[in-house]
């Protein structure tokens with residue numbers, strides 16, 4: 001049987017880098033180690049880290065009580081004020097902010113210092129957007145819906161810098177920009193969408209179109225995994241959605257000649273490898 005694992009299956013570059021940085025701190029023997037928020041939305045990874053002594057900090061209040069040790073900042077990034085607090089407390093920072101997110105922080109800081117209004121296209125409650133807002137000098141606008149963009153009413157001579165949340169939908173971003181473009185402001189659009197998700201989907205479609213069965217691995221409630229499943233199912237009727245290797249029914253797959261594997265953004269490499277090995281048995 002030929003098994004093809006999508007190259008983009010599982011963690012994106014930024015998340016892999018953040019998870020690696022926690023394991024590397026453990027290996028170095030740093031103590032105590034904290035992450036500000038769970039390093040990834042994957043219970044197995046978070047509990048494995050907890051069993052190795054890594055503590056998850058959930059609030060700024062809790063962060064303010066830390067007096068020593070290492071705090072790891074996850075790939076979503078955080079507002080500038082978090083660095084200020086940690087530096088004041090003399091706590092060591094390991095900054096695992098994804099470089100693509102860091103780039104947005106730099107853009108909004110520089111452009112707002114020049115006096116531009118910052119408009120973030122994204123979901124206001126998402127930690128990444130909260131982090132970006134926290135690098136803006138002054139207030140930032142956050143818009144995710146057509147109606148909000150249509151209602152936007154700023155002085156005619158406003159100069160606006162537009163950025164986007166890295167995981168925002170590309171077509172929706174384009175559409176929202178088209179609405180503001182008609183309003184006659186002086187705008188500078190920086191498309192900061194990361195294409196990791198898009199690439200994963202394109203590759204899933206490609207692999208699933210060539211195999212007899214496709215396996216999609218990811219958490220039950222993971223919306224990006226569900227999306228991958230839908231894409232694969234359209235190409236390959238024999239598509240299975242599993243969480244771990246134990247959900248795999250090998251009897252159903254035994255007689256097949258080719259299988260494809262992909263995985264959602266929060267699926268660790270070892271789970272993908274276990275499924276891969278099992279298929280080759």
Ligand code: F3S
Pocket residue numbers: 012013014015075076098099100101166167194195196197
């Ligand atoms: Fe991942 Fe960084 Fe893109 S965290 S989705 S590689 S912005």
